[in-house]
Amino acid sequence: MAKSSVKLDAKIPEGPIANKWTSYKDHIDLVNPANKRNIDVIVVGTGLAGGSAAATLAELGYNVKAFCYQDSPRRAHSIAAQGGINAAKNYQGDGDSTYRLFYDTVKGGDYRSREANVYRLAEVSANIIDQCVAQGVPFARDYGGLLDNRSFGGVLVSRTFYAKGQTGQQLLLGAYSAMNRQIARGKIEMYNRHEMLDIVIVDGKARGIIARNLVTGEIERHSAHAVVIGSGGYGNVYFLSTNAMGSNVTAAWKIHKKGAYFANPCFTQIHPTCIPRSGDYQSKLTLMSESLRNDGRIWVPKKLEDAQAIREGKLKPTQLSEEDRDYYLERRYPAFGNLVPRDVASRAAKERCDAGFGVNKTGEAVYLDFKSAIERYGKEQAKIHGIQDPSQEKILELGEEVVANKYGNLFQMYEKIVDENPYKTPMMIYPATHYTMGGIWVDYNLMTTIPGCYAIGEANFSDHGANRLGASALMQGLADGYFVLPYTIGDYLSSDIRTGKISTDLPEFEEAEKSVREQLSFFVNNKGSHSVDYYHKKLGKVMWDKVGMSRNAEGLKEAMAEIKAIREDFWKNVSVPGGMDEMNPELEKASRVADFLELGELFAKDALERNESCGGHFREEYQTEDGEALRDDKNYAYVAAWEYKGEPSEAVLHKEDLEFKDIELKTRSYK
Amino acid sequence: MDLKLKVWRQKNAEDKGGLVEYQLNDIEGHMSFLEMMDILNEQLISEGQEPVSFDHDCREGICGACSMHINGEPHGPDAGTTTCQLHMRKFNDGDTIFIEPFRAKAFPVIKDLVVDRSAFDRIQHAGGYISVNTSGNTQDANSIPVPKVNADKAFDAATCIGCGACVAACKNASAMLFVSAKVSQFALLPQGEVEAKDRALNMVKQMDAEGFGNCTNTGACEAECPKGISLENIARLNREYLSASVTTDH
Amino acid sequence: MSWLTKTLSSSIGKKVLMAITGLFLCSFLIIHLMGNLQLFKDDGGYAFNTYTVFMTTNPLIKTVSYVLYFSILFHAVWGIYLEYQNKKARPQGYAMSKNQGSLASRNMAILGTIIFVYIAVHLGDFWYEYKFGHLPYVTYTESLSTGEVTAIETLPDSYTQEVKMLETFNEAEGTKSITVKDLYVEAEEAFSKPLLVIFYVISMVVLGFHLLHGFQSGFQTLGLNHPKYNPLIKKVGIWVFAILIPFAFAVIPVYFLIK
Incomplete structure (x- = not known):
């Protein structure tokens, strides 16, 4: 410690x-x-x-x-x-x-x-x-x-x-x-x-x-x-x-x-509304704006067997009646409903999916449904346009128009990626890393x-x-x-103002340049056996599994050890084609991943040190009976600032105590 | 699906370059085009060859970095889509796919599929801004109402992501759609109107200096623009430019 | 550089010159067609031949015709120059290209070149013959009271006159005689050759394609694009300039061939 x-x-x-x-x-x-x-x-x-x-x-x-x-x-x-x-x-x-x-x-x-x-x-x-x-x-x-x-x-x-x-x-x-x-x-x-x-x-x-x-x-x-x-x-x-x-x-x-x-x-913020991943080749995840939660309702099936049937493609979400749907955010947080903060929404999605209610092949997706918004807007438009007794089709048509005006480009993006029409069938979403x-x-x-x-x-x-x-x-x-x-x-x-121009011939510049050159030349000369992405993906998996949306002490310790091992392997066996004196995207990636491999370990260490749940940091050991985050203001109302000491595991903690003079510290409640 | 790729390989600006054929198997329809390229590159690295360089960054169709000319079209066969949002389900098993860099004198190839689009930046240095200091002492945002129709048109013009597909698609390698989108965005807003004349003159001057071709109104740019920027903007630029030429003091 | 040369040498200015000359040539087509319609009158070429005299003697029309010659030459030369410049903007082409944009819009230079060749042939056939060739003269006798042409007499080859049109009045008979060059018969003769007729017809198809893009493109270049009026410009471009006018022109040689 x-x-x-x-x-x-x-x-x-x-x-x-x-x-x-x-x-x-x-x-x-x-x-x-x-x-x-x-x-x-x-x-x-x-x-x-x-x-x-x-x-x-x-x-x-x-x-x-x-x-x-x-x-x-x-x-x-x-x-x-x-x-x-x-x-x-x-x-x-x-x-x-x-x-x-x-x-x-x-x-x-x-x-x-x-x-x-x-x-x-x-x-x-x-x-x-x-x-x-x-x-x-x-x-x-x-x-x-x-x-x-x-x-x-x-x-x-x-x-x-x-x-x-x-x-x-x-x-x-x-x-x-x-x-x-x-x-x-x-x-x-x-x-x-x-x-x-x-x-x-x-x-x-x-x-x-x-x-x-x-x-x-x-x-x-x-x-x-x-x-x-x-x-x-x-x-x-x-x-x-x-x-x-x-x-x-x-x-x-x-x-x-x-x-x-x-x-x-x-x-780290795990954003609740992203397009779920579709396979191992996936290179990045795509966000669907939070603004969609203004009009979209999030749900999963109420019954496990329905979720199962949907995953196997035997049942369509549109076939499920209202009673068989669990609008879990509206159920758990009536005051804020679908507009709870991101960390809360993300964890709630994970909780449902972990419990077996996920709705896509991987079991890691929930629905974001615009049907009731489309109907609501459709009825409103029918009134505005003076249409008496509009048919259901007319209502949907008018409503879809309103929704298209508000979110058209997002719906189009979704359709391009997933190949499903989100006006007709609910979107599938799942949390993804978004902001730090x-x-x-x-x-x-x-x-x-x-x-x-x-x-x-x-x-x-x-x-x-x-x-x-x-x-x-x-x-x-x-x-x-x-x-x-x-x-x-x-x-x-x-x-x-009196310093004058700083010379780039100073020994400090020389030294910094030398160490940069050394690292780059190591990469292009190391005839290893694995690509940079191979290591990056390995690191990513450890981070997501053990330092992701919910964390526990044991997992975090494992993560630290695993990341360290990946890092050591990286420095032995990474392979970077091409040279230093040309455009070389693999070399760029190698330098970046080298740093991620150090940061990842410090990340896990910080999560391990913070024995409380707060915001995006959820420690399984610290939760209320109904699964909400349990903050510890007495011991952890501080900023953990880490000083580099060589190995990330040896980083030294400096605390900046947070004082709240103008806001009363309270348990965050969106119920 | 199994694919045959014909990819433009060029070591650097001086190299002559040429199309190189690659075979790629077991590609899934849910992959994006760039994920397919990632797989090609992993394959090349494992064979000890240099991977294909290509520009890409956000991979969600907004940064404008990706720039390939795929099967004869900038950003490939799917309309209103950047390369990164193009998915392999648009292709069939056994297809041959031509992948070339954007071609224009003003967009010289740097390496493989990477081209230098800094000409676009220079055009914007010439006038792509409103001369207001970022001091924070501007007037209240609601003090000048902007008719919604103009605000929407300005927004539509401003959706240009500066990818250069318009230049790549145009048989004359003209940059008019890009420049007109930038000029239009500002010309349509009261805040931008003040400098509208000089802006049109200066940006067109820089555009010409960069070596882009002349617009012959073929409409290829509009057809290939991933953001659907309208030709109406080009007419507006023509109008702005001509009226500026006739009415300015210089 | 003065502001005008600066403006006109910019890429937009260059295109404006193409648009202005092009649209001017479009307006000429209407005038030319209206004149040519006289050929369909079954009056032994009276209306057509007197119209020709009017067109070649009226000082205003003569001035405009110099502008017209200049426009044709300028539009052609400038167009080729722009095409050359545009080709330079892409030194290396694509191995594969889908070529968005209409067929016509992508091939304006080729279409234009064919039209230019056509214009040269056409001028050689008629304009040159009329001005410098040896056309026979014809005398029309017209009743002063009814305006009806009562007699047509083709004069011998050796006949010439100083003026383009010689008018003599016979008050006793109440008639007027008009002697003019017979361009009408020249047309009859020329369009009796099937190959030339085919060339004319093809050229008109080419003209149609050129105008299909050219007419509305001219408006776009001048900045005249408005959602309200665009459909009208487009329709006029397609129906009037790309179809009706070239069709009417093309009918003339065919009419003479089968007459």
């Missing part, structure tokens, strides 16, 4: 929570415009967090170098976010406020997030919408020309702004357009198809990175006065996830190895434990506690990048 040592200082400003951010901004040091021109900042990752930060820092006058592994910043995985972005605008007049968004987020996160950060997030959320509209983001509007909202899980108000099922794409294109403006001005130097492979620390401060040009294979040194990591989450540690194929932990893990603490790695609440530990300034190195967006741990509410990831990414980091980084850089 790791020893816990120094208490971490989160540098939370003094004063009442509603004034902290304002008074912080009033008192920080600023850099004057002339001096900003002499300061370089590196931003790794160009998703909502990285992209918005790069654009804003460049606008302020800093020289920004932005890096992404994709061929264009516009392809970062924020683009795949579907449902929406939360903001406490209260345009619907349904009682929303900054405090309520703050409260919902802390409660939704099962009281494992830092109050001050979350309040700041809620505070700037409204501004994000203003900003995005000004940038030309085409949010959905109603007939009066004003912005429309929808509801998401875990809340009782409608505060989610959306652009059909492509909100992430539209927001990212907004950030990308802001970047374009700065690239055109020469304030952002864009490095597409580049991957950061190490951070360079000079005199204790982050001063640059080593990056590989993925087209030529060239290893490059880039210096700066500060380094910002916005490289996203590590969900691909499970191999199968809704993340992009290239999403990786490498940038975050490299800074962890150089001194940045890694916080709460076991807090854990990440690099940062203080209130979003600075990691390496001075001058910042982590923003999903890459950091800060705002979502043990479970993230729907439509909050986009909010956090943009809040960090547009509104928080640009202030906090200035405070740090104000002491760097």
